[in-house]
Amino acid sequence: MKYVGQAIKRKEDPRLISGSSTYVDDIALPGMLHMAVARSIYAHARIKRIDISRATRLPGVHSIVTGEEIASKCGPIPVAGEIPKMKKPVMHLLALGKVIYVGQPIAAVVASDKYIARDAADLIEIEYEPLPAVTNPEKALQPGSPVIHEQYSDNQAYTFGFETGNTEEAFKTADVVVKERFINQRLAPISMETRGAVATMQMPENELVIWSSTQIPHLLKTQLAVMVGVPENRARVITPEVGGGFGSKLNVYAEEGLVAYLAMKTGHPVKWIEGRRENIASTIHGRDQINDVELALKKDGTILGMRAKVVADIGAYYQLLTAIIPQLTGLLAPGAYRVPAFKFDLVSAFTNKMATDAYRGAGRPEATYLIERIMDVAAQKLKLDPAEIRRKNFPKPSEFPFQTSGGVVYDSANYEAALDKALNIADYAGLRRKQAEMRKQGKYMGIGLSSYVEICAMGPSVAMPAGGWESATVRIDPTAKVTVLTGASPHGQGQETSFAQIIADQFGITMEDVFVQHGDTARIPYGIGTFGSRATAVGGTAMYNAGQKLREKMQKLAGHILQVNPEKIVFEDGKIIAKDGSGKSMGFGEVVTQAYIARQLPPGMEPGLEATNFFEPSNFTFPFGTHVCVVQIDEETGEPKITKYVAVDDCGNVINPLLVEGQVHGGIVQGIAQALYEEVVYDENGQLLTGSLMDYALPRAHDLPMFELDRTVTPSPVNPLGVKGVGEAGTIGSTPAVVNAIVDALSPLGITHVDMPVRAEKVWKILKGRKAS
Amino acid sequence: MISQEFDYTVATSLSEAVGLLQKHGDKAKLLAGGHSLIPMMKLRLATPGLLIDIGRLPELTYINEEGGTIRIGALTTHQLIETSEVLNRRCRSLAEAAGLIGDIQVRNKGTIAGSIAHADPAADYPATLLAFDASIVALGPKGERTIPASQFFVDMMTTALQANEIVREIRITPRSGKAGSAYLKMAQKASGFAICGASANVELDGSGAIGSVSIGITGVANRAFRATETEKALIGQKPSATLLRSACEKASNGVTALEDIHASADYRLDLARIYARRALEKALERVS
DSSP states (O other): OOSTTSOOOOTTHHHHHTTOSOOGGGOOOTTOEEEEEEEOSSSSEEEEEEEOHHHHHSTTEEEEEEHHHHHHHSOOOOOOOOOTTOOOOOOOSSOBSEEOSTTOEEEEEEESSHHHHHHHHHHOEEEEEEOOOOOOHHHHTSTTSOOSSTTSSSSEEEEEEEEESOHHHHHHHOSEEEEEEEEEEEEOOOOSSOOEEEEEEETTTTEEEEEEOOSOHHHHHHHHHHHHTOOGGGEEEEOOOOOOOTTTTSSOOHHHHHHHHHHHHHSSOEEEEOOHHHHHHHSOBEEEEEEEEEEEEOTTSOEEEEEEEEEEEEESSOOTTGGGHHHHHHHHTTTTSOOSEEEEEEEEEEOSSOOBOOOTTTTHHHHHHHHHHHHHHHHHHHTOOHHHHHHHHOOOGGGOSEEOTTSOEEOOOOHHHHHHHHHHHHTHHHHHHHHHHHHHTTOEEEEEEEEEEOOBSOOOGGGSTTOOOEEEEEEEOTTSOEEEEESOOOSSSOHHHHHHHHHHHHHTOOGGGEEEEESBTTTSOSOOOSOTTOIIIIIIHHHHHHHHHHHHHHHHHHHHHHTSOGGGEEEETTEEEETTTTOOEEEHHHHHHHHHHOSSOOTTOOSSOEEEEEEOOSSOBOOEEEEEEEEEEOTTTOOEEEEEEEEEEEOBSOSOHHHHHHHHHHHHHHHHHHHHTOOOOBOTTOOBSOOSTTTSOOOOGGGSOOEEEEEOOOOOTTSTTOBOOOTTHHHHHHHHHHHHHHHHHHGGGTOOOOOSSOOHHHHHHHHHHHHHO | OOOOOOEEEEOSSHHHHHHHHHHHGGGEEEESSOTTHHHHHHTTSOOOSEEEEOTTOGGGOOEEEETTEEEEETTOBHHHHHHOHHHHHHOHHHHHHHHTSSOHHHHHHOBHHHHHHHTOTTOSHHHHHHHTTOEEEEEETTEEEEEEHHHHEEETTEESOOTTOEEEEEEEOOOOSEEEEEEEEEEOTTTOOEEEEEEEEEEEOTTSSEEEEEEEEESSSSSOEEOHHHHHHHTTSOOOHHHHHHHHTTTTTTOOOOOBTTBOHHHHHHHHHHHHHHHHHHHHHTOO
């Protein structure tokens, strides 16, 4: 192994750092028009009248479309994630008759430049009749609430639930039952690059070509072809550089359909680039659940059963996967523990807010938060050390594959090893001693653990709304340069590097000879895309399998030419060598040339060197680990400060430790930010109060401590690479560790829970309350 | 995030800029570093018809020490203030406040006069300028006038400047005896502006008692204010932990505090008390 496992710097970085790469906004086409969107300023209102006359008269305005035209010409926003018996309101690309959230597109303008387009959008006069809005999901579910989709009698989008084992019995026989309500607040994904799309019709076959900042070029191509009515073989999606997505670009948005439709209608290329305020208001949000959790235990801390009642606030309508995200919470809620009986009840409510969907972790951070928090509540009640109650309930490594009461089968794990390693690195015993001393001085120091597991490598097709496989083609050109075409669609993860490492090792060549291409549906065989920590585990495996096919072919060909047993042939340092004592070898390039010259092929062998694999995984993978967070609380202002952060993650085999650490770092930062800073806030009228980055608090480097990272390695049996995926681990593992630390710090005051984001003022109120009493 | 259409002109002198302001009235806005104005224009909260760019007047960037007085030119950037040797030596809290503004890109472009003329109630400088009893020199059609900092900050986004006046210079005469100063803030996590910022100046007399003290507080109310009751309770006293604590309990007496999604009024009032004391403690540590 020459490259795999090495900390190799990303091939992508020079072009990104030097600003020489191409994003959607860098695309400029002759005659290109610019689109701006007029959006609702009300959360819930009837549209009485739309007057576009002033906007139309603005010089430079080319065309303006509104709801009726679009509803008659374009299909609705696609919904792939479905729950049996769910209400299925149709959502058109532009509002038709009424608006149901602030930021909903009402009209689209195309003009000769983006400034005129924006001015024209502001000149569109929209007369509203405001309706009462509902922004609290529990209120939305009550009788008498304003109904958002009036064809239905209420706002209950769907329910979902299951029970494994006998929870009633478990709770009846329990020594102790703990319960707590956790709010998992609404977050905005906020990628560095906002959304954006350019569409054009290209001759000679009238092909619709769309550049979009998306995580799913192929699925987008299919959906847009259907939406605007072009044959799919005349539709092409290209993802140039994509500046992050975090799940928010795992979607098909109204604006993508609008640019496509308007390019077809006007005959001009049309560009739309999302502004940051649009990004916060009109790109999907994440999380937003209320979790009522009860845990039944024996006195010694053994878990007997759990009940979780979840109210999910899914916003005003469904985006692509909205409905299935809270379902994932149920699958993972038992976490890294033996929970013999589990009952999960989910009710999802429509509210007058932007739709929720997949945001880094997508349903699993909520699950991890609820189980990791309730474990601490139980430990507190039973006066057990949080590490020990966890250890007591871990399944042993020999019990894997482990069937959980969440309904999934965990592939492989050693939870205790990761816990022990994290505790060692953090000097847990020393921290507890220090905490005892600090408490004597009236200081608030807390230590929080999170022993998480997560569902990655999404996933087997039976569990996925649109196929869970991935494709790859490996092609070796006559000059021995290797091209990889992957259906994965990296947008910051670095697979151009890690995939080149894998292929270079497979063929004994240098990474420089490997070119990994992605994100152009005209070049790449149909694929699924990058999300759910799947690109390496599923897409990387497809590539590896395709590579193996070519290796076998080259072995046969070289064996035939050299007259040696193909099974004895190895690939090393650019050579193909017979390890049979004969000393025979050929250059890698010579064998490649022979495959194309095709005069010495063995009987029955096709010329050329290209192979494709569509890999269907047999299961998800389940990475895990333990995070330890230490906080110090300012006893006057209440401000929590993280003073130490240790993360031991196990994502199976590691292709490139630098990339893994980068993912873990970014993930921890976003997880900490949920715990401490971030929250999308709507007022009771549905106005967005955190509509800019002046009010929506993203984490900054100087707010955060150094992270001490380490790992254990438990290969996954689900794929030949033994990898599990690491894109979301940090986000999923970190949030409860931080909140557990804060609650631990405040536990001498009898505090059992503090809701996120734990801003200084919340803690200040607790400290004040104590002084008052 | 695209502004409305506007005209743009570059002023070649401050008096030309005053003339342009005079001529165009309300529709004109001065552009210096642009770090408050341009975001507001992009949000279409500000829609000036004309921008008068004074940001290229080199004669307005300076920090001079003459006699006991330090003069800071209007276009001096936060970064120059943060790193100024003179200010770090004589007006430590001002350099400290500058260093806590935004990030390095903002500090490289943003200017002191732009910030104070904008008069954001959560900006950092006002607390410090109040604590130093600074004065602001404004240039108008009739020439220059000097406005004490205590009269300059009138209300939220409102100063004592007339529509045709431009800030030309900030003057500070720091105490020359055994004095120290400090600025501390709790930042709003999204914007970096102060939920509460406190700036303290203290000077000890020969006996070690507090000879002079001033505390400015920003972020808490519609404009920065002086904690006068606290100052009164401290003057002439020997500093002690008990004294500081009891005096600073009065730091936000009588103040009507702001309230928003980032902090309640009660919290801001308490932060004023806490940060006043902490700034004072730090200023005392620095007395030399």
